[in-house]
Amino acid sequence: MEKIGIYVHIPFCVSKCKYCNFVSFTNKENFIPEYLKALVKEIELKSKEVKNIIDTIYIGGGTPSCLPNGTISTILNSIKTNFKVDPNAEITIECNPNSVDYTKAQEWINCGVNRVSVGLQSIKQSLLKLIGRVHTKQDYVNAINILHSVGFKNINTDVMIGLPKQKQSDVKNTLLAVAKQNVTHISCYSLILENNTPLYNAVKNKEIKELSEEKAINMYAFAYKFLTKLGFNRYEVSNFAIKGYECKHNINCWNLHQYLGFGVSAHSYFKNIRYSNATTIEDYIALINKNGNAVVEKEKQTINDKIEEYIMLGLRLKNGIDVSYLKEKFDYDILKEKSLTIEKLKKLNLIEIKNNRLYATDLGFYVLNTIILELI
Ligand SMILES: C[S@@+](CC[C@H](N)C(=O)[O-])C[C@H]1O[C@@H](n2cnc3c(N)ncnc32)[C@H](O)[C@@H]1O
Ligand code: SF4
Missing domain, CATH: 3.20.20.70 (Aldolase class I)
Structure with missing residues (x-):
């Protein structure tokens, strides 16, 4: 587990x-x-x-x-x-x-x-x-x-x-x-x-x-x-x-590991569902006392949500995203699906691919948001 x-x-x-x-x-x-x-x-x-x-x-x-x-x-x-x-x-x-x-x-x-x-x-x-x-x-x-x-x-x-x-x-x-x-x-x-x-x-x-x-x-x-x-x-x-x-x-x-959030406005990610708690202290306390939980939003993650989120969050990390993880876990071949964009970003020296990992270069980190938008 x-x-x-x-x-x-x-x-x-x-x-x-x-x-x-x-x-x-x-x-x-x-x-x-x-x-x-x-x-x-x-x-x-x-x-x-x-x-x-x-x-x-x-x-x-x-x-x-x-x-x-x-x-x-x-x-x-x-x-x-x-x-x-x-x-x-x-x-x-x-x-x-x-x-x-x-x-x-x-x-x-x-x-x-x-x-x-x-x-x-x-x-x-x-x-x-x-x-x-x-x-x-x-x-x-x-x-x-x-x-x-x-x-x-x-x-x-x-x-x-x-x-x-x-x-x-x-x-x-x-x-x-x-x-x-x-x-x-x-x-x-x-x-x-x-x-x-x-x-x-x-x-x-x-x-x-x-x-x-x-x-x-x-x-x-x-x-x-x-x-x-x-x-x-x-x-x-x-x-x-x-x-x-x-x-x-x-x-x-x-890296999209699961976590539980407790308290006002806390978020959780568990068993493919994202939960958010009430955002005021008064509502949170009232909901916990009434129902035992204070969840006000619940969203099941689709495969596409997960792929996007993995790319979006993973690219913030120096060692970037694991290309084979995307393939094995979500049946998504980013090298194929985004081949033209990847070639362009590589030529501009904004990303690199090594040992099955795709990551932003030092130069890429200055325009990370643009890279992320291009790759999702
Ligand atoms: C949730 S705050 C908690 C830390 C603690 N309350 C404090 O302020 O010392 C965590 C950090 O987020 C950063 N932060 C908060 N609002 C920000 C903003 N609008 N832009 C950039 N950083 C922000 C600050 O550096 C802050 O220390
Ligand atoms: S308002 Fe509170 S949480 Fe926000 S930065 Fe200031 S001390 Fe930290």
Whole structure:
């Protein structure tokens, strides 16, 4: 039986960043006790139908680190009591620099968390302010020191590039400061200007100027080269790791492995069906209490959906897609079906095919979305 992952969504944040459209809410802390009860109930009930071993757990958000002491251990204990969790499972928690303290970090490591992802975005105070972050560079350094002091060895830091007013030197200073903290993984996300976020509205109303596309591409090229020089290997378009520290949870999702999602707006992919949960805390709690699940959308994947998704997600990875897997699993010969496009992209030096794998070249990574559109 295939091993599967678990994702738990924590929809609470201390304040809302100006670029973010993840499902997360401020000033809803009074719901935390009820939310926790609902989560535990959802986990218990789901475990009765699923016997697969769990090899990755990802507690994301929102801001899981802003939960009161004891909450993360309650969630993880519930998963471990109800599911068979691989003793070597990768267990990640996402946190903000200003909500990490010694007691929480100790609790996380004691209950089995072995990977921590800290959102920094930038070390430049004026940029942090511009994007609505409420921590300082020093909060980040303190958080990493605390995490190291309790014994965490696998730490990621999220940084953002392509921000309005950001310069290449800002990116360089941020990446240097992060690498100095002995982290094992850096996620380097290019800003997506999400509709109706305060940053989007400020750009639309001409209060802030968006970085030009050319500048944003050059910034990504710079970050890629600089991170490579610092010893971080790009294994996915936005993800860089010291060898051996790639995030298993995300790699499994990109490779279409199955996972169960718990909590508000969590998605699951199990037995060829994609499920999504209710998107407000109130609806989620009410549905769990009434029905034992909070699924509001259910979609059976056709073979074509699966082929498209495999190509779309797989091409984000450095080692790309497995041509023989497509043939054996879905009876789809991409080399034949897309022969003309593949020849064209190869001539342009945007893709390569080696050992039955089709992947984007370094040059191809700059126009990945176009390559994906051509190949699906
Ligand atoms: C779900 S957030 C959780 C992390 C944590 N709450 C924090 O912000 O520190 C994960 C990461 O997604 C990235 N992110 C969020 N919105 C983004 C956007 N619009 N464009 C690019 N990256 C974004 C940020 O780097 C953020 O740290
Ligand atoms: S980026 Fe993180 S802290 Fe900011 S609003 Fe989104 S989830 Fe919350």
